[in-house]
Amino acid sequence: MAATIIKAPAKRMWAYAPMTVLALFFLFPIVFMVAASLKTDHQIFADMNSVKAFLPVGELSLDNYAAVFDRVPFWRFLGNTLFVTFMVTALGLVVNSMCGYALARMRWKGRGLVFGLVIATLVLPFDTTIVPMVYLVANLPWIGFDGPTPVLEFGWLNTYRVQIVPFIVNAFSIFLFAQYFKSLPKGLEEAAAIDGAGWLRTLLAHHRSPLQARVRHRRDPDRGHLPGHLERLPVAAHDRPERRAAPRHGRRPVLLLARHRLGRGDGLHHHDHRADGGRLPRLPARVHPVHRRRRHEGLNSPH
Amino acid sequence: MATTVAERTATTAAAPPGPPPRRRRSHSRAEQRAGAAFAVPGIVLLLVFVIGPAVVSLVLAFTNARLISPTPPEFVGLENFQRAFTEDATFHRSLLNTLLFAAVVVPLQGGLGLVLALLVNQNLAGRNVFRTIFFLPVITSMVVVSLLWRFLYQEDGLVNAALSMLTGGAWAGQAWLANPSTAMGAIVVMSVWQGVGFHMIIWLAGLQTIPEEVYEAGALDGTTPWQRFRHLTLPLLKPTSVFVLITITIAAMSLFVQVNIMTGGGPVGSTSTLVLQIVQKGFQQQQMGYGAALSLIFFCIVLALALVQRRLTRDKD
Structure with missing residues (x-):
């Protein structure tokens, strides 16, 4: 155990060596382009045989940039x-x-x-x-x-x-959209239909945010409780297959996660924009009671 | 169930604002109409601009149509294909060049992409910086990249200057793109440089779907890192590798922009490719029929390669 800890820093340094060499290979033309854009033709060829080709040195000006606007519209x-x-x-x-x-x-x-x-x-x-x-x-x-x-x-x-x-x-693009819409639970649309949204409105709602849409349609103070299958809808949103991938960082505390995610005004889709959004463990149905409470506080209240 | 809820809602909510609730699930004719209406713009555009031209291409391939011609096109049977395979030396050279390019670029770009992905998948500080650097050429336009590398490959360009510096002046220097024996190699290097970052990202996405537990189990069994890579990582990356292989192959077979800008197919046809020939014959020489025949040959080759790769990489069980 101790051996691995001592070895670790040296090992780290070695990991950087190939990456740095490769980074130079990927960067050199771009750095050269940037440096050359500030130089005259004469200066570019004068610097070609030394490391100066990559450095903004010598006769520098923004003339080349000004010329862009002169030579072409x-x-x-x-x-x-x-x-x-x-x-x-x-x-x-x-x-x-x-x-x-x-x-x-x-x-x-x-x-x-x-x-x-x-x-x-x-x-x-x-x-x-x-x-x-x-x-x-x-x-x-x-x-x-x-x-x-x-x-x-x-x-x-x-x-x-x-x-x-x-x-x-x-x-x-059609194929990707079809795959995405297939992955959404059908119950969401049934709810939208019951609330009187037509096909076009349902599709527009999908574009805004699949979850918000349903929540917005259901914001009706006179109505009180909805039938059971509608109450379950936001949980069903977690049945999307791309969220089903095995969690990489081990299982997170589910209830905590539910509070964290549902307590936000922008709903569950907050996480879609994160780099690891697809890998969060889905919410199992048993978080239902917690979730029901949080939804009323979180999703429907302005933040 | 749905109907009763909707009715109850309509009566209790006492004339709610907005349109009255519609019960569309029970009306399949309305759904029929709405479905068709939603799909029609896409279908029409697909038919006119993708499938239509593909069918026209199939028909034109058997005619002597020209882009601007006083005489209407005539049916000439397999004459175009006969010309391509027996008479057109430039086409032979282009076919060979394209296959050679794909044969080199597919393993090189796929392999280097995997190496880069493995490197930046390590838990190291600054790995996002390296990911960005490796991805930088991908977001640069291919036209810009081609112009830049054409400049680098000149006889007094940066590549020769660097080689001369590394060899202590022993390297004499040459115009890489003007020499028939090095022009294609130069384009290969530049193409891999530009495209490998994209496939690094695809490999990286594949690597990140592999759960940590698999490696922990492997480590407990006393495996070496190489064994873990060979027997855990590689098999689990199989779906990714199919995608990477097929996309690189199709992209490599479609080689055009780099060649068009850097060499124009020369010197002496050493960098001419299939798509370059399609464009040159179809547009510059206005032989639409012959260009269409070359397109059809190109499509058959790409399709065949994709199917073969799919079969070879299919799961045995």
Whole structure:
């Protein structure tokens, strides 16, 4: 025992040696890039043969950065990038989550076929469809405006829409959303339905926070106690399979954990953003009484 | 049950604000309609922009379609495939290059990723700093990285300067990307440098699902660290390794950006790849039909490799 304790610091030092060498390998081009961005071309090549290549030494200036704005319409480029990224992300979130929700949670004709198609496109590399994609977008119709009158145009090339619309749908994203919605307990949605939320409102509630949604719908001072199966709902949220993974740091005191988690205004999902969020042990049903009390104090009261 | 609760709620709550409670679970036709409506935007976009082009690609592969052409495309049967396999020397070279690249990069990147993950999975101070450093190239755009490394690989670039320093001036220096025998190797090194951080994260996620108790039990049985790695870590990482293998293979087979920016396929075709050929034939030379045929060949190879890997790594029991 004593031997291992004495050995430990030396062992630690050795663990850092390969990591440091590798870190240098991963950093050198980036450090070089940063240092070179402050130098003139002449200075860069003069410093190449020594460690000065990585250091901000010699003739330094921010001229290269100023030149970025002179040589290219930088703000326009940045604006284009942000606009396209924002649109693809925002529209993708709407379209893919709706499709994933329909596949995971609703019964309709052709659901199996569509799910099969989504899976099939997962293995389709983007590179195999680029050739006909160009052919297609060059001929797609669009309603444009000639002054106030709408006109039917053909051809999407050199437009914003050609950079956005084809990339909204993402089979992988649909698949991930479907998996996530499948992992939520169905009882939660039944509660939402009973409280009068339509499909769209239920889905929106999922986006806000799966648990808060249900709690918000149930905040009705006239109603008093709810039927038993609704009372159990927040516990059921812990039946999500990703929370079922074996705890790494041994079992935590469950009741304590329940207080800790349920006593927060933002509900159970507080932990989703932590690095080890998925690994916390799930709450077994036996914490029910404690939890019931805490829920009324915690989730419904403003913090 | 649901119905009675909803009715009771509606009567006791005395005209609550908002829409009246709907009993949608019992109305499967409403669910049918809502389900289809939810899925339709996704399905339409998927059909138009993914499945549609894939089918068109399949059809175009058997025609002589050109991007801008006065004559309509004609059906030419297997002529495109015949041309690819028997006449097109650049395609042969590209196929060989791509397979070679994948054969080197898959074990190298997968293995180095695992080594990095094991290193940063130790309980050491500052491990998050190292995780960040190893991940840094991944969040840098491939285009930026390619331009940077093209500069580093120049004859008077940093790589030669470093080698010359390490060998005490014995290294003469060469333009790595201009030499047919070193260009591909240079791209391999740069690609692994850029991509390995991502797979380190995947391996790390796999490592962290292994409970500590397994290692404690192993230590109690008097195993060496190597035995614990070989007989506990590796078997428990199997699901992760399947994912890592398949994603690296697909990414390696799709090699394009680096080559397009750093060498353009040269010198003398030594770094030309399948996707580069698809783009060059399909767009720059506007031979859509031939480009589509190459796409189809590419897809079949990727699919076959993925299926073979899936079979090889499947659980025996």
